[in-house]
Amino acid sequence: MARTKIKANPYQQYEDALRRKQTELFESYERDKAAGNAQPDDGIQDLADKAASAYSKELNFSLSDGERNLLMQIEEAFARLKNETYGTCTNCGATIGDKRLSAVPWTPYCIDCQELQEKGLLG
Ligand SMILES: [Zn+2]
Numbered sequence: 001m002a003r004t005k006i007k008a009n010p011y012q013q014y015e016d017a018l019r020r021k022q023t024e025l026f027e028s029y030e031r032d033k034a035a036g037n038a039q040p041d042d043g044i045q046d047l048a049d050k051a052a053s054a055y056s057k058e059l060n061f062s063l064s065d066g067e068r069n070l071l072m073q074i075e076e077a078f079a080r081l082k083n084e085t086y087g088t089c090t091n092c093g094a095t096i097g098d099k100r101l102s103a104v105p106w107t108p109y110c111i112d113c114q115e116l117q118e119k120g121l122l123g
Helices: 012-035 047-052 057-062 065-082 098-103 111-118
Strands: none
Touching (some): 012 065, 012 098
16 A cells, blocks of 8 residues: 555544454454354455444444444544544533543543533533
8 A cells, every 4th residue: 555645643543542442343243243143244344334334234233332332433533533623522622631532532522521411411
């Protein structure tokens, strides 16, 4: 693959972490599928294709609610990386600390808004 010059990404480590987590989720899904008697794949899909079809019925059926939510949050985090809003709380616009991003790189909220969200106080 040709190397293209890209500008330094201050969130590279989080992007890597997101990708690892996403891969992990897909792999556990693949394992579950292999363990069960699911229909064989039409062919080998690459991760991007799988991400694109992450909400397919089959995947929805195999993943737990928590895993599905996580995948969705990861994809949203990738979208924020793309439009350069990553690291900023989607609710109040505060900067999300490095510590928090290291622990939960897919989080859309700062710690305060996360608490509100958990209490069901976020719209
Ligand atoms: Zn916030």
